[in-house]
Amino acid sequence: MRRNRTLVLAAGALGLIVLIVLVLPVFLPSVSATDPVHRLLPPSAAHLLGTDSYGRDVASRLVSGGRASLGLSALITVCAAATGLVIGLVSGFFRAADAVLMRVMDAWMSFPAIILAMALAISLGASLWTELIALTVIFTPFTARVIRSRVLAVASRAYIGAARVSGMGRWKTLLVHVFPNVLPLALVQVVVLAAAAMLVDGAMSFLGLGIAPPTPTWGNMIAEGRSYLVTAPWLVVVPGVTIMLCVFLLNLVGSALRQAVDPRARTLHELQRLRTRTT
Amino acid sequence: ATQNSGTDGPPVRGGNLTVAVPTDPQSLDMVANPGQVTAQIGNMMYEKLFEVDRDFTARPMLVDNYTTSQDRLVYTFTLRKDVTFQDGNPLTAADVVASLDRWRKAHRTGQLVSPDIDSITAGDPHTVQLRLKRPRYPIIDELASPGTEIYEAKNLAGLPATGFGQDKAIGTGPYKLKSWDIGQQLVLQRYDGYKSRSEQDWGGQAGAKHAYLDTVTYKVVADQDALVNGLQTGQWDHAMPTNDQYESLKANPAVVVHNLPGGNENVIIPNFTKGSRFADPRARQALNLLLDKPAINAATGGSKDLTIETGAFASPDNKSFYSTAGEDVYRQHDPARAKQLLAEAGVPAGSTVHIVTTNSYPEFGKWAVLLQDELSKIGIQTKIDTYDFATMLGTLTKDPAGWDLTTLFFDSALTSPAQMPALTLGTLNGSSSAELDALLAQFNASTNADQAKSTVDKLQDLTWRQLSVITLSQSRLYAAYSPRLKGYDNFYRIFWNSWLAP
Amino acid sequence: MALLELDRLSVGLVTEHGDRELVHELSLDLAAGRTLCVVGESGSGKTVTALSIIRLLEFVAPVRTSGQIRFDGEDLTGLSPDRMRGYRGRRLGMIFQEALDSLNPAQRVRRQLVECYPRHLREQAEAKARALLTEVGLTDTERVLNLYPHQMSGGMQQRVMIALALMSDPDLLIADEPTTALDVTTQAEILALFDRVRRDHGTACVFITHDMGVAAQVADRIAVLYRGKLVEIGDRDEVLTAPSHPYTRALLACVPQLGVSRREGFPTISEALLDKGEVATETLVLPPHEHPVDGAPLVVDGVSKVYGRSGRSLRAVDEVSLEIAPGEFFGLVGESGSGKTTLGRMISALETPTSGTISFGAHRCTPKGLLGSEREFRRATQLIFQDPQSSLDPRHTAARIIAEPLRELIGLRGSELDSRVTELIAEVGLPADTAGKLPAQLSGGQRQRVSIARAIAAEPSLIVADEPTSALDVSVQGQVMNLLLHLRRTRTLSLLFITHNLSLVLSVADRVGVMYRGELVEVGEPEQIRLAPRHEYTRRLLAANPELPRLPEPGLLNR
């Protein structure tokens, strides 16, 4: 039951963050209104989290930046995890597809990501969608490879043969027997992707490939605050801690979910609990 | 931080000075590569006929003395006799002719000066004659400008436009190239055969040069944080950090922080090309009225010490070019009027202004954001595209009407209009005009400083009328260095006559 | 003093709905150098008891134990994990029921065998490993040492498992059905080996088995478990000849015997009768053949399978030709590692033959793969895997596993599907609550029955059954056999029945084939094989078949 409590708590906290991010900006002043006189103020009653180098209120930027960051990170995670999962499953399970798909992934991955992102951003124009496409393209092969390696191991188990004897089609076997076995790993990938997406977004903005200023994202807030690390540390610490908090919560939700999708993990959990209690 | 005073003690010979530079010089050919780092390292290695002193006034360097004909069309330069290149060959007139010919063809300033030049010829091995088609007042200043370094003639034969390689990086200066790990560091070494001029030090790049340091190592440090950290931990002795770092470095007792002469002119560049929102002069006026320059400077300048609130295109240190004409226009600020003017110019509230800028210099992005904020206050929307520098240039030139505003800064210590981007920007934003050309010709035809100065005032005034650039301010540069560095003139990265206290 | 004493040992499973007792107040003891055979119903808690003694159950299932397990006077239940570890291996050795899953799939046999020895004794250990492998009948030691578990036949895996347990000469050996996957000749060798070990090292042995013949051969004492309780314990002869508990009596009555035909049905234990304390066996009366036998024969034509590349290749199946008529019950016996499973896998098109063809009706398996519609083929042909554990998806419940062919091949859905699954679970003699359990929560026999239920679900016309009853007690075995016989009576069903149980196959098959080193050396009717074996290996097989001592007449049992 502890498992459920963590799940509920972590999911609740995440939900709360999402809610704040969605609702609060409506009541906050413009995030792009600059006020050079009040720049780089430390946190105070007027500016809960201080102000940045333009004199903008960090708290309102944090909240409204969450929209782009969480939204983008969620979209990227979903897209990259889904495509990576599909490619990984297919190429791990179908030998014929594997040769081709994995070589494509290799070529894809060995192409420097910065240039890929630049080319995309410039040919499509820098925007949220470009960034989404670019990051999805960059992250997909990583997920695909990791998933594939697990699929390879699962595919050699005897129950895959048994499914064949039971007349199950290859694709359905993939879905019913292989997929659940790689799902926990996929959940880990989701956490990894979400964390990476939230951070990489900053690097993308830095390269001018991300969401255009002054729209804040947690990533570009960190990137912008970078030069004030010593004089105004809150500029980096605040969004940084927020990202870490979200990743941590996501991680909790991820492992709780894993137990929910995997009956064996449930048993293990019980076991660990018993072991920690006795002796 | 302590100020470098005159109490440096007697010079000490020996040692290595480590200097942080933001990029690899990439090429040591100052004609083919007009980059800052190339110039600053090159100034240690090469010499020109004339060099600027601390006040940016041209002083003879390789020239022993020179005469000007009555009609101001023929200049005869007598070269110093004992000068040798770092490979031991003596400096001859042929070298000067070859170098200047290449400058005329391949260097931007040279190309602008060239139409006025009739010929450059060697008289005897130690005299060079420069014939002009018409009198050109700033010609000596231009011969002291980057690109006119004297290389050996044999090294210049048959060079491609991309310039020479490091094997031909040979000059007459007090330091010569020792080693170069691309992208990592470049080491200069004292040239023992250097013959100094006999004058007292004129400061800047002119006068007597004594190479006290054995070697000078230029380390490539692109990252600002690394730059400052390395300075604090003694990884390097000298750096020129960004203005953001100024206050904290100034507060640090372990480093000396000192202003450098000259600086940068920070500009917003409106696009004159038809199709741009600022093709109409009223729109440009509106922009000028809209910009709250003090506020922008406060948010981006780093420190009051470093910001000069002036609309001039030259630094006050650059006495012959500093002009306060048009200052009233610079100080105008009236957003309401701006809104109205914009509407009149066909840019009503709700339209979108396209700003193209670069993240290669952090200030640019900031100006763009502040600009965006001010435009949004009068109901104008903005689309900001931030690229790396090369992409920005590519974007600006590929589609000349596809942008409205961009941001740049220019060196404000340049000594002739031909060198000044603010006056030669026509290729980029279509701001050239007959009036400007006439003024430039007038300047060249000046016969004395007063005449020249009055033309400079007109040029400055014209700039503020046309608004080919909208100057936000002048930023001063500063150097931060180890207290061990003595004798340093606080002049960019000039390290002859400097030594390290033991 | 007894070496091992169980004192009111209870093992309870912790679940969300409270504890469920798997073993209830079990008390028994065993002296050094003696062998205790544990027999009993499948799922009665034999494995649970064994794992509790060596305290390995707590790693895989959340359990609570009460009572005492005294080994050499020390109560094992109270030991710290560290001290308990000291007992494992050197003092307590264990042979696990499912060999394949119990070997590390990524390590060669060599490493797994010598592992428990310290590094400086590795050479000694390897010598010992070689000796043991030879002793368990794996004479090709060099090859075997270099194999990975999945490259070995079921019997080979089991023998490696045995060698592994004997590597450190334990004082007490717990052997959980150690010979189920072995042909009787090899089994005889293994039993002899156990006997030798017992004499040489004074090793005591808890020997779990379903084979009464084996029990009769090795046991000093026999314990009978039924539904988690010890119902009877005593000297071998006493238990075998004068069983006191009705369950024991019934169990003995179900044991197949050479020369007794069971073609008309096997006796099984009726729980209802048992509860009343009466004669607890009943024999199903099969319906008469009520339909014409039609359909196509299975024709195996000169099929070979070669593993490995040239140089180190192995002919697992060598030019086997064979025909099974529609409705025929064909028994296949043979030496362990002789290629039976490989042949079965080729017939069910999980493996392509290196040469030769297999045809079944319109379907043909050739070196190029399966020709024709795979779905049709699967409807017609089913395979019961030799190792049930690894052939069951660990994440699927028993019900879901059984439902799979029903959905895929027959297209059943919804309540129809549910009711058919429930039916099948009952048909193979599993309790209804099995439906919701995961494979890891089932006993070996229960898993095997899930696997059988899956195979018969689609009502195929050919079943390749690879040792389908090896982990079942004789009563359940009877039940399963009855089910197969019943199916054969009501529809056309051909069976390729691979087994090591000679008594069983000879009492029921129409024809029996004997494989030896990849070749099919003899095919004949059971009587002919039994009475007039032609091949030398067949004769050895028959000689090694363990038999029960002459049982008292059934009438006596009912007294």
Place this chain on the structure above:
Amino acid sequence: MTRLLLRRLRDLLVILVVVGTMMFFVIRLIPGDPALAILGPTARPADVAALRSAMGLDGSLWEQYLSWAGHVLHGDFGSSITYHQPVLGVVLEHIPPTLTLAVLSSVISFLLSVAVTSWYAVSPRNPLARALDRLSALGMAIPDFWISLVLVLVFSVTLRWLPSSGYHSLFTDPVQALPALVLPLVVLVIGQTALFVLTLRESMLGELPLAYLRTARAKGLSESRVMLRHVLPNALMPLITQLGSNFAMLVGGIVIIESIFVIPGLGHLLMGAVSTRDFPLIQGVTLFVALLFVLVNLLVDLSYAAIDPKVRVS
């Protein structure tokens, strides 16, 4: 084995051709060219064109491509536009720092993640092990430049224990090289270890219920041995994949780390080449990164075979 190698060699060629070709065209799609980058905003179009032609950038894209490809086939990667030196030499000079960092950080993170995960697996009740395991996810969420700067502030600027930046070859100058490597390695290791721990923990959890562990325990092996010798090797596959991918990413450019710690590596070189549009250099770096990448993946695949015999056999 030889078959695998031959096949990989073929794949390698295909990938190099594909990546090289793609890169050739992609970088030319991006606005801006080297001549413009050198001459600056006030240059006249004619001068830009002249310089461009001197750089060999005139002619149609196809002509340029064919000439470049032809030279590459003869082992000539051209000459860097900015550095005026053969691309091959420039790239080779920048490989050691990147490779040193990538190899060391991968190895350390790998060992560390294995240690943390196994420690937790062996003693789930140890609070420190548990905390390390739980908190590992955070490692991924820490911005790398942030942690870099903090570490530099603490260990270099304040405590003066370690240099704040710099690179020296490990082979020629280990005494100076090691201290300078510490901080960048720590930063890389934090992020990677976090990722590895997550992956490995997941895959080890998947192995824990398997029956072969029972056998291992029945041999009397200590719990740590069970984890290290049995669970771990079987759980390593996804981790090794992750390691391979990550290594590839490191080789492709640890731009931020390289610039903060002033390490003249490939990422730094590539970024510089991109900003000056040094086409031949970009192409050269890309080909080398792709080459390294494929080689690393070959290693990864070979280690699959070493770990999972079933993969090898089929």
